[in-house]
Amino acid sequence: MPLDTKYLGLALKNPLVASASPLNSKIDNLRRLEDAGAAAIVLPSLFEEQIEADAERHHARIDAYAESSPEALTYFPAAASGPYGIGPERYLDLIRRGSEAVAIPIIASLNGSSKAGWIEYAKLVEEAGAAALELNMYHIPTNLAESGRDVETRYIEIVKAVCGSVGLPVSVKLTAYLSSIGHFAATLVENGAAGVVLFNRLLEPDIDVDKLSLTNILELSEPAELRLPLLWIAILSGRIPASLAASSGVATSNDVVKCLLAGADVVMTTSALLRHDIAYMAKLVQGLRLWMDEREIASLGEMRGMLSWQRSRDPGAYTRANYLRILERYAL
C-alpha cells in the first residue's frame, strides 16, 4: 500500500520524519534511519550564538598565535566547534555528505539570534544542498516591555527575510506559547513559510532545593504531550495553504495515526527513537500500514484530516464547549 505524501513540496515515501536531534548528526545514523523507513530527516539545529562564540575563540587563538609566528595562521581551519560539537563548516559538510549518503530529503535546521545571522546561514545551508530548511524559533520573552505583537513581529520579519533570501522551502518550528497560534501560523505562511512544525518543546529549568540552584536536565517527551499538537493540527488542517508537521509526544504508531486523522502532512519523532533506538522507526511505519490495512484505507489522503476541526461533525469538541463537558464528566 502506498504511503507517499508531500511535505514542503517534497515527495516523501511515507509521513514519518526523524525530527532534529543529535542522533541525526552522524552519517551512519542517517543511513540507518533511511533503512528503518524514515521518509526525511531533520538535522540538529545550527545555533548562531555558538557559531559566534566559536568565531570569537577562533580569532582570539589566531591573534595569540599570529603574534608569535605569522605561519601559525595556517594552523587554523576556517571553522571551530559548535552545536553538539559541530561547527558551521562541519554542519555544512554534514548536509553535503548526508545528502549524498541517503536518497531521502535532508532538512537543515537553524536557530539564529540576529536577522543577518539567520539569512547568512540560510544561504549557506541552501548552497550545501539541503532539501529544505526548518527555522527553530525558540525565544523566551523575559523583557517585560516586549508585547505579544513584538514577539510575533520579530518572528515574522525573520521568516520573511529568510524566505526572501533562499529558494528552498522553509518551515517554521513553533513554540505553543503564543496567544493566537492559528492567526500567527497563517501570517507566517503569508510571509513565505511553506510549512509549520507544531510544536517545539520549551526546556524549562527546574530548581534543586538542596543546592539552591537551577538544574537543566533534558527529559524526553511523554505521550500526553501529543494532545497540544493534535489540537492545533486539527484546528489548522485544510485552512492554511501550507504543510503541517506534528511534533512532540509521538510515541507509538497509533500516535502517528492520530496526527494524520487530525490533518498532519507528516509526523515527526525524536524521543521515541532515542528511547528505543533507530530501528523503532520501522515499527511506526509498519503500525501505520497495519492500521490502514485493517480498515481498508487505501491512501493517506482518505484518512488525513478526517477528524480535523473543519471536517468534524462536532467542532465544539475542540473548543470551549468541550472544556465544560470534560470537567462535568470527571468522576470523583
Ligand SMILES: Cc1cc2nc3c(=O)[nH]c(=O)nc-3n(C[C@H](O)[C@H](O)[C@H](O)COP(=O)(O)O)c2cc1C
Ligand atoms: C536530545 C534532543 C536534542 C534536540 N535538539 C533539537 C535541535 O537541535 N533543534 C530542534 O529544533 N529541536 C531539537 N529537539 C527537539 C525535537 O526535535 C522534538 O521537536 C522534540 O523532542 C519533541 O518531539 P518528541 O516528543 O518526538 O521528542 C531535540 C530534542 C532532544 C530530545
